[in-house]
Amino acid sequence: MFDAQRIVAFSQQETPFYFYDLALLQQTLDAAKQAADIHNFHVHYALKANFNHRLLNAICKAGFGADCVSGNEVKKAVEIGFRSTDIVFAGVGKSDREIKYALTQDIFSFNVESVQELLVIDGLAADQGKKARVALRINPNVDAQTHHYITTGLDENKFGIAQWELPEAIETLRQCQHIELIGIHFHIGSQITDLNVFKSLCVKVNELNNWFDERGFRLRVLNVGGGLGVDYHQPDASLVPDFLGYFSVFANFLERKPGQEVHFELGRALVSQCGSLVSRVLYVKNGIKKNFLILDAGMTELMRPVLYQAYHRIERLDQTESETEMLHYDVVGPICESSDCFGKEVLLPKSERGDLIVIRTAGAYGEVMASHYNLRNEIRYVYSDDIQQS
């Protein structure tokens, strides 16, 4: 349950801040783990969605692996206590330094995004006298039906190895003495709400799985990435995403060969709903054409609306039953950019300076994207169980 009263209890705190509902996080993690366990699926948490340390600790303790997209994320995962055998490392531009570090940690898999990267990893593994485990990230040209800025699996995207490059990739692999090909990897995009998209992905994975098999590669791992979406419009109606439905698509449509493991990399679906951005109204501007609510939070605290034209539900927190006058507001931040806007024509009870506003479903790709633009303060956050101290 989303507990608005709990946030109100923090209202003496200086705003803006992120509020993390750890009980809801735990409920979400348990649901995901149980649903994955039914099919023996392995789930790695994509650290880039949120690397707040309390969240990471809970996720690690709940038994998830880690999906990293930088050397520092690998380092963070190791420090938090994720087992190196549960860490995967993707990214189109891994530097030598990052690869060397990950090799010293003996991570489970490099998800390799180009033929050239295979050669680089092979050379660096040779220097350390090691054999690197890799999965080829293949661009399956499947349309994720999501915002084009978060689509990653189309021919026009920079990610992964194109299918026409695969013959060259396997020739290269045959020459690489310090690489063991363990599997194939896909990640087609984010905030995917149409499960049919994952069905199409399964069809592609099956085709490619057979293609490798016919060429004598016995793959141990099918890694289908992440991307499961959450409900930004009606968060209270589905605080915990439908993990059962999601995993059952793969259970039904993925053709596993004997001994093959299926791996996932979920980010957004695990942490979105447990996070909210809490802010205060600084000023109200009532105009002829527009009413503006000017908040003390802006794009420097939550960039998704500016970056992806993303929708977030905006609510007045200390709303009383008797309030009847509703107004449409453009809810904006204080940053010197016209795009610094959380929502246009948002219907809210008539508001005034000092009112608390909560921006929902902000646990993923929120705090991690905070910036110092305009020399803004360090982002602040509180946890639901901090309540006693406040």
Ligand SMILES: *Cc1c(COP(=O)(O)O)cnc(C)c1O
């Ligand atoms: C970002 C990312 C994910 C997680 O995506 P979500 O949409 O947050 O589930 C998984 N795998 C890779 C390679 C990524 O870059």
